[in-house]
Amino acid sequence: MSGPLLNVAATQVGTRALGPGLRSVVWVQGCPFTCRGCMSPDWIPDRPARLVAPADLAAELLADPGVTGLTLSGGEPMAQAGPLADLVELAREQRELSVICFTGHRLARLRERPPDPGVPRLLAQLDVLVDGLYVAAQDQGRGLRGSANQQVHRLTERARRSPHDYEHGPRAAEIAVDGPQALLVGVPPPGLLAAFDTAVDRVRSGLRPGGGRERQLTNPQHDDGRRT
DSSP states (O other): OOOOOEEEEEEEEEESSSSSSSEEEEEESOOSOOOTTOSOGGGSSOOOOEEEOHHHHHHHHTOSTTOOEEEEEESOGGGGHHHHHHHHHHHHHHSOOEEEEEESSOHHHHHHSOSSTTHHHHHTTOSEEEESOOOGGGOOSOSSSSSTTSEEEEOSHHHHHOOOOTTTSOOOEEEEEETTEEEEEEOOOTTHHHHHHHHHHTTOOOBOOTTEEEEETTOOSBOOOOOO
């Protein structure tokens, strides 16, 4: 399979902070929304980040044989729906996987007026869709949703049978350190994000959150991800 490349802001192989089981996460670069309080302002601009073929990214995300799911975030995944659909199809040729996706678009709008030609194909691949814009005033500090206005859609029978509490369960976050970078993966519990920023500021850093947040420990420039 060949086609458009994915414009990727960050990846994480093997996390338990963004859905049930051991998952790999891809955060795409570029988002048409500018939600106030967004964790990831540097992942909003539609600019080249890391360009990668879906097949290569699938191999990367499945490098850990224990991974049982993929989580798609950003940025705005629906802006790159076609290549993400390619990614999921290729990954599922190698392994049975559940797939979760975050989007600022409402599901009804995606079905009626898809912002990208690949949206129907991507929706058909998803088990769970978390939709709606992040609203800081409605962030209740629980669940995989960033804020209470967002909705969790269980799109497959597998997802409907799952006991995982996306709406009200406790939040979890993990910090992955890779050389000079620290990546905060997950929807942070109350107080964690501020504590993380304070700690990293003490060693002069940059930053990247959103479903993951990353600081360049050797660089004071911010490079943020997105709340999911």
